[in-house]
Amino acid sequence: MPKAITVPAIKAMAANGEKFTMLTAYDATFSSLLSGLGVETLLIGDSLGMVVQGQESTLPVSVDEMVYHVQAVARGNKGALLVADMPFNSYGTVEQCLDTAGKLMQAGAHMVKLEGGAWLCESVTAMSRMGIPSCVHMGLTPQSVNKFGGYKVQGREDDAAKAMINEAVAVAEAGADFILLECVPSDLGKAITEAVPVPVIGIGAGNDTDGQVLVCYDMLGLTQHRLPKFVKNYMQVHGNYEAAVTAYIQEVKAKTFPSKEHGFE
Ligand SMILES: Nc1nc(=O)c2c([nH]1)NC[C@@H]1CN(c3ccc(C(=O)N[C@@H](CCC(=O)O)C(=O)O)cc3)CN21
Ligand SMILES: CC(C)C(=O)C(=O)O
Numbered sequence: 001m002p003k004a005i006t007v008p009a010i011k012a013m014a015a016n017g018e019k020f021t022m023l024t025a026y027d028a029t030f031s032s033l034l035s036g037l038g039v040e041t042l043l044i045g046d047s048l049g050m051v052v053q054g055q056e057s058t059l060p061v062s063v064d065e066m067v068y069h070v071q072a073v074a075r076g077n078k079g080a081l082l083v084a085d086m087p088f089n090s091y092g093t094v095e096q097c098l099d100t101a102g103k104l105m106q107a108g109a110h111m112v113k114l115e116g117g118a119w120l121c122e123s124v125t126a127m128s129r130m131g132i133p134s135c136v137h138m139g140l141t142p143q144s145v146n147k148f149g150g151y152k153v154q155g156r157e158d159d160a161a162k163a164m165i166n167e168a169v170a171v172a173e174a175g176a177d178f179i180l181l182e183c184v185p186s187d188l189g190k191a192i193t194e195a196v197p198v199p200v201i202g203i204g205a206g207n208d209t210d211g212q213v214l215v216c217y218d219m220l221g222l223t224q225h226r227l228p229k230f231v232k233n234y235m236q237v238h239g240n241y242e243a244a245v246t247a248y249i250q251e252v253k254a255k256t257f258p259s260k261e262h263g264f265e
């Protein structure tokens, strides 16, 4: 890979209308492969609790486990921007948030991601002051699966959609560098992308967001259980991982992925 991708570089891409890609990576081998093929950003997602550890949800994942995977991904990385998930119950107060984020950054992350909304503003500002870039994950936030009662599309009601737009603006004003939207109607994905001045990454949020993310095992057809509607199995179409990942990058750039069938009304 030529030059390492930075937060300002992604912001410049988004400002120029150039789409960028993100895939999850949990180990050095995937990190090296995916970054080497040109995936701009890698997410060390707490989805590793489900796809690597075999847990029922992302909730059992610990900070120490995240640190271990971030270190592995950092060793294999060839220039991608590394984003690390803050695991469940590791950022409930400003103090705890700084403690967790510091550990993930010292493990090799370039940015941390945390699930929530406007209630995170104070923590986001504190991290920004400390020089820690952040991505706020909104919409379907899997760490709240027990509140939601399942992995359900969020922001379908008018009031909920308006509230989500306002909260996205608030966290961006507080200093969030990126916003990630999971499982929201495509028109809400578009509205939030237009409302905030920072790059928005989508998963099941339509094709108007600035970037797209998928769990790498899902798009490579490795996942054994039923796949969410937003996933496209690129291995089925392309037959080998290099062609599959290259096609994903090309389709995101061309805005042909995600198509209508991968989104929610
Ligand atoms: N392998 C894997 N892929 C993921 O994308 C993923 C994980 N694991 N683990 C953590 C969370 C859980 N995620 C999920 C899981 C299921 C749905 C799902 O089945 N959604 C329904 C929407 C139903 C509705 O209309 O409300 C779907 O049909 O896609 C969505 C996100 C996303 N994340
Ligand atoms: C699905 C993505 C956005 C995530 O948070 C994860 O992989 O943990």
Ligand SMILES: [Mg+2]
Pocket (backbone or CB within 6 Å): 045, 046, 047, 058, 085, 142
């Ligand atoms: Mg996650």
